[in-house]
Structure formats: structure tokens, C-alpha cells
Amino acid sequence: MGVLEVVGYINNRNSNSRKKLMYDFKDRNGSVPAHKHINGEGWVADTASVADTCYVGPNALVYGNAQLHDVVQVLDTSKVYGNAKLYDRVVVSENSKVYGNAELYDDVIITTNSKVFDNAKLYNSAKLSANSVARGESKMHNNSHLSDNKEILNDEKLYGDDTTSQDESSITL
16 A cells, blocks of 8 residues: 655644645655545545545545546555546446546446556446456447456457457457
8 A cells, every 4th residue: 555644734723624645656656645535535646536426445546637427436455547537337346457548437347356548448337357458449338248367459349248359369368
């Protein structure tokens, strides 16, 4: 986990006491201004945008320029960072990571050590689980599911009730 540093505070009887907190997200940027999210108490960098309607669990991290809107849950030791955008009922759990310019929206679940990064887009009830990866310009949507250490990359698309890519030869096992 990161390192908490209190760098000073305002203590005025006529205003709320506020501490300026710094947190090291272990991303080679050192300690940066951060706060505990109102729902879940997970750490959020002040550069990230997380709606109050989202839940950031006590061991989860959101940093960089990540944007979380609507009802998004970041659970366990999961991380969302970079320029990632998550909105409309997304769950990231069990040590999963979403980063880069990834976009997730509309009932997406990312679980069990899975990763979404680069410019990958997952939407409309897509699910990524069990150490799987979505990256590059890939797209998953319409109830598609990728699991068991598989990877979707480049400009591949996985949709419908598919559990493999349209081009099965490019799925990494």
C-alpha cells in the first residue's frame, strides 16, 4: 500500500478543520495530494474525478486523471488510474486494474486479477474475469465474456453472448 503523509493543516474555530493529505500511490510520482472517498474510504488522488455516488473500497485506489461517474464500484485491492473513464454501473474487483485510456460503461464487470488498458472499450454487460486482458483498440460488448487467462487485443471485437474473439487465432491462452 501507499504512504500517507500529513503536510499541514488549518485549524480555525470558525471553519471546519481540514488536513491537507498526501498519498504515495507507488506510481513513481511520489506523494501527491489525495483524500479518502466519502463512500468506502479508498484513496483518491485530487487529480482524479470520482462522483459521490461511486464506491471506492478501503483498499482500492483511484489516481492519475481517472474519471468515475454514476454508480461505479472499485473493490478489494483494485486500481483505476491514468485517463480511464468508468460510468453507468461498473464493478472492478479482486485486484483488477483499469488504466490508460480505457473506457468502461453500462453494466461492466472486471474481476479476478484482470486488466483493461490502452484504448480498450467494454460496455453493455461485458465481463472480463480470471486473469484476462483487454487492450489495444479492442471492444467487448453485448453480454460478451472473456476469462481463463485469455486476451483480446489490437482492434478485435467480442460481442453478443460470445466467450471468444471473432478471430479466435489471436486470442492468447
